[in-house]
Amino acid sequence: MLDHxxxxxxxxxFTKLDHLKxxxxxxxxELKKFASRKIDFAVQGQVLIDEKEVTLCIGTNHxxxxxxxxxxxxxxxxxxxIPHLEGDGCLCYLxxxxxxxxxxxxxxxxxxALKRSIxxxxxxxxxxxxxDFMDEFSFYWQKAILEPKCLLSFITVDNNLRQIFAYKKPGQDILxxxxxxxxxxxxxxxxxNPFSSYIRYTALYIPLELGTILTPPQRNRPWSxxxxxxILxxxxxxxxxxLLKKYQSNKKKKEQLLILGLPRSNGGRTLVGLVFSDTASNELLLINKSKSIPSGIIVIRYDSDYLVARGGGDVQLQKVHALVVGCGSVGGNIVMDLIQSGITHLTLIDPDTLSHENTFRHVLGHKNESKAKVIALxxxxxxxxxxxxxxxxxxHIENAIKEKVIQLSEFDCIFLATGNHTIELYLNRMIHQLKKTPITIFTWLEPYSIGGHTLLTHPQQSGCLxxxxTSDDHNSYYNKSSFAASGQSFAKNDLGCNGSYVFYGALDARKTAEQSVRLALDSLRGYETGNPILSWKGDDNLFTKEGFKTSLRYQxxxxxxxxxxxAYINPNCPVCGEQHRCPQ
Amino acid sequence: MADVQSQMIKFHEAIKLKRFDENETLRDKREIILKRLNSGLKKLDLDPTPKYEVIDQGSYAMDTGVKPLNGDYDIDVGISFKISKDDYPDPLEPKKWVYDSLVGHTKKVEIQRPCVTVYYQISGEPAYHVDLAVYSDKDNNSDGKIYLAKGKEHSHKENKIWEESNYPSLINLMKNHFQDSEDAKQFRRIIRYLKRWKDFKFQSKGNAAPIGIGITIAAYKWFAPNKVTNPFDNTTKYNDLEALQHFVGAVLSNFQMVYSEGVWTKRLEVLLPVAPGNDIFTKMTNSQMTVFQERLQSLFDSIQKAQKEVDPKEACTLLNQQFGCDFPIPDEKDTAQKRSPAIVSSSASA
Structure with missing residues (x-):
């Protein structure tokens, strides 16, 4: 900070450079005039704007x-x-x-700052x-309303004018x-339905045509x-x-709500609300020079398209129905990542309950101890x-299939994060035999943070778990992608046979889950059309310290x-190899 | 195409002659002879008693030895006396030291042209022999070179010579030929395959058979590792049969028309990469050389046929005819659909 x-x-x-006359x-x-802007030093002078001399004042705060x-x-x-000019003359130049x-x-x-203002x-x-008025309409709208009131909008924002509903508690404003x-x-x-006691009445959603440019209302010049x-x-x-004619009525209503959908240049719409008193909706189409002033309402969007898009999610993915099999450390993170990416329709399968040993590696922590993982999620x-x-x-997934409580072909995307390749190979074969098959992600971790893997398989294409x-010489049976050399056992039996588990951290699980969800999104969006396996490689310090050996692939x-x-794709694979595929 | 790499490896295991440190009997025999040499030299009352160094040489040292078909194992040892060749103009003198120290140790000890040989028999059959090459050490010669004592007792004077020889450094040359230890292993396997083929196809005595060191040096010059590395899992698969096919092909292509014994004929020349730098096959007659080439061609053809065979049993039968009964022919049980291990451990979790 600078002293005086x-x-x-x-x-x-600055003034020596003659930018201001x-x-x-x-x-x-004089500075008191700008008290609300907390300016402690300012200089003013004249500049020419298209041959008109005006005064600009440039000031700084502390x-x-x-x-x-x-x-x-x-x-x-x-x-x-004009755009970007506030009521007190303040210019939003950047x-x-x-x-x-x-x-x-x-x-x-x-x-x-001065150049940009000019x-x-x-x-x-x-x-x-x-x-720019249209892109920042909500800003001007809020400034123009004398007594700002808000309503929450759950309506689908599109190009279709239609009748919608407004809800309020008796005697209160529209909520x-x-x-x-x-x-x-x-x-x-x-x-x-917790809103059964609310009063419902009809209202109109009126989207204006793309390319519409309106001058926002001002406090001293509200819309009549x-x-x-x-405008309409x-x-x-x-x-x-x-459509507007279709919905018009000559019945005067005490409160008539309009929500205008104002197009922005980048697509999308800003919503603003107007409430008319003692007005019939057919008056909207007249030219009656009425000077009656409706009250402006600030509309806050709560529709899912808006919320998902604002969160960085993909609105298109809301149609996707995903199955997550295995909701442990990796699966739990996958579920959370899917939701945040905009995939909100999920089916979760896992037979296990959350145990206290899971506390630090499961996304749910310990607050749901002893509860089934899927219920808690x-x-x-x-x-x-x-x-x-x-x-x-x-x-168990195999039971869910046997009992026909789920049909694999109903899903758009399947995640298999069970850590059990015996079951997953069985499911892999089953999925590749379906006529209409979803994309499937197999994902798993390796011990002591040496890495994690994600394999994507598209239906009827070479490349699968x-x-x-599968080796050509039939002499070996091991996972070729593994970073641990084959033939080593990683079950740590310090809890007895039934409690065996393998070491890995929550960070590894999160990293593997993120890799899996990203790959699934790339596939759903059409960016990844092949069947790759992605592997992240961690440090092998701890792994080798424990006496284990890494594979050649790890190098x-x-x-x-x-x-x-x-390169893992085997053309002779008994599941996805060309001669084994089922006819389309 | 049948994959016979596992049969090749089994064959190699069957013919491989272990090195001294892995082969107790041969190591013991060698030690006994060296002890006898030591005490024998002292008894000769030479003044002073000559000092010497024992040098491992031959296929043991190079790890390219194959089990002999006739049961006559040979052991090569170098005895490098700390003497200057100039002080002993007759190279037979130090050879006789060795002979005199060892004579009577077994039924038969002989001075051969390049060495002194001690023969051992079991039940009247030759069991093994030890060839002791006698050298004048490089540190004792003014030119810093190693010399081999050559000549027999009754040889003409011109055949009794000190011949510059750097066999000891050949060992290092061979050892360091490949940086990749797996490549080096294939190199030695290929040498052994061909040496066994030679023993099997040339069972007569004399110079009819190409000598083993010739095959070793030929491999040093013309063998190239044959392997495929999987880009996905980074594993490497060696193909010995293909490596052998390329190597035999390379040897065949090195038979050149030369003027020899008064005629134009095709001969293979393989020069020793160290002193004396001579052609190792020089002692083979033209007709022996022709037989060698014909048999090599037959081997090459069999390898090519075996490579084209779909059935590993058929492929191995062809190879068995070239390499002898140690080359395994898989039976129906082996070639039937192989079974992978059914229960294995997994490093996956989630």
Missing amino acids: SRKFQIFSD NPHYLSSD TFPLSLPIVFLQPADAFGM DPEGLLLNSEEPVGILIE ILLQNGTRGENYQ FAADSIDIVNAYFNSEL LSDIQE RKNLSLKNQK KEEIESKYPYVSINIYVK QCLF LSIDTLQQNKY
Whole structure:
């Protein structure tokens, strides 16, 4: 942070460069005008914007040069309403997010801030950046509303004008809007309806046509009914104009809610709400010069498309139904990663319960001790994430198939994380015999952090789990991908035969799960069309210290492992080899 | 194509002559002779008693020995006296020291041209013999070279010579030929295969058979490892039959037309890579050389046929005809669908 004399020196150097005409340092009295912006030093002067001379004031607060200078247009309405200009004249010339300031060059920062402000004003006066109004509409909307009220929206945001529902408690403001109450229950993963006492009435969702550009309302210039009539007349698609007529009624309602869907340049829509009093919906289509002013409402989106996309998930993946077999350390992490990636429809199968020994390696910790893993996972997910659909079976997979409680062909994607290759090879064969088969991910860990593997297999294509165990000379039976040399046993029998387990850490499980989910997503999105095996390689210090030997494959570099990710495929594989495939 | 690598390895195990440190009987015999030499030299009352160094040489030292078919094992030992050849113009003198020290040790001890040989018999049959080559040590010669004492007792004077010889360094040359130890193992297997073939196909005495060291040096020059590395699991699979086919092919292609014994004929010349640098096969007559080439060609053809065979039993029968009865022919049980191990440990968990 800079002291006053240093700041004066910086501003003095800046003004000497003549970017501002007639520079004038603001007195402490003059600075009071910007009290809400906490400016402690400022200079103002004149600049030319398209041949019009205006005053710009550039100031800093105490965090400068670790933060951007603040630039004001004086007077604020010198150019009327233009994008990125706030009511007090403050110019949003840069989004502070994602910037790096060279604090060694404070004068340079001032110059750059002024230059960008001038460009912003030029674009505004020429009308070149009016699209920005649409991209930041919610910001202007909130600023324009005198008494801000919010409602939660669960409606599907698309291009179809339609009737929706508004819900509220008797005597209170509208709380939320939705296409049906089922969506709201789905958000809360609730099978009961906790909103049965709410009053429901009809409302309209009106999406404006793509490319619509509107000047936002201002506090002193709110939208009137006639403004809205004009907006609708000019910015509805033909189809939606027809639909609006279909829904119009001449019955006056005490409260008439409209949710406008305003298109943004990057796709997507901003929702804003309007509530009319004593208005009939057919009035929206008239031209009656009515000066009645509806109240603006801030709409907060809770629809799943929006939430998944905002979380970095893929909206398209919400249609995917995934089966996760084995919900231990790796499987538990896979389940959580899938949900966060937008795959919210899951079926989980695992016969085991959470034991206290699992505490530090299972994603659920110890709070669900003695509970079946799949039950505990379902509860955890439903308490954390909206819009999920989780089916569970406390069973061995082979029994679930035998009893026909699941059909493998019903899934889009299967994860096998049982750590039991005997069962997984059996399932691999079964999956490759299906007519319509899902993509399948086999994944497992190796002991003492030496690595983890993920094998993807597409139906009716060469490359499957069996290839790893098939040798041409029939003399050996081992996993060719293994980083541990074959013929060693890793069961640590310090808990007796029934309690044998192998050492690995939670980090290994997470890394392996992440590798598996990424590969599945790549396949579901069509980026990976082959059947690779991905292997991450860890340090072998602990492994060799315990007296174990690594395989020759472990000696390969990470690059070589990656390059040879398809080299395991055996054309003579008894499961996926060409002569063994079932006819299509 | 049948995979006969496991039969090749079994064959190698059957014919491989273990090195001294692994073969107690031969090691003991060698020690007894060396003890006898030591005490015998002292008894000769030479002044001073000559000092010497014992050098391992021959196929034992190079780890390329094969079990002899006639049961007559041979042991090669170098006795390098700390003497200058200039002080002993007659190379027979130090050879006689050795002979005199050992004579009477067994029924038969002979001075041969390149060495002194001690023969052992069991039940009247030759059991093994020890060849002791006599050298003048390099540190005692003004030119720093090693010399071999050559000549028999009644040889012409011109045949009694000190011949420059660097056999001892041949051992190192062979040992360090391949950096990869598995490549080196295949190298030695190929030498042994061909040496056994030679013993089996040339059972007569004399120079009719190509000598073993000639095969070893030929392999040193013309053998190349034959293997395939799997890029996925980084395992390496050696193919000895293919390596042998390439090697035999290379030997055949090195038969050159030369003018010898007054005629133009095809001969194989293999020069020793160390002093004296002579052609190892020089003692073979033209007609012996022709037989050698014909039999090599027959071996080459059999290998090629075996490679094309689908049935390993048929392939091995062809090879058995070339290498003799130690080459295993799998029976029906072996060639039937092999069974993989049914219960193995796994390093996977989740």
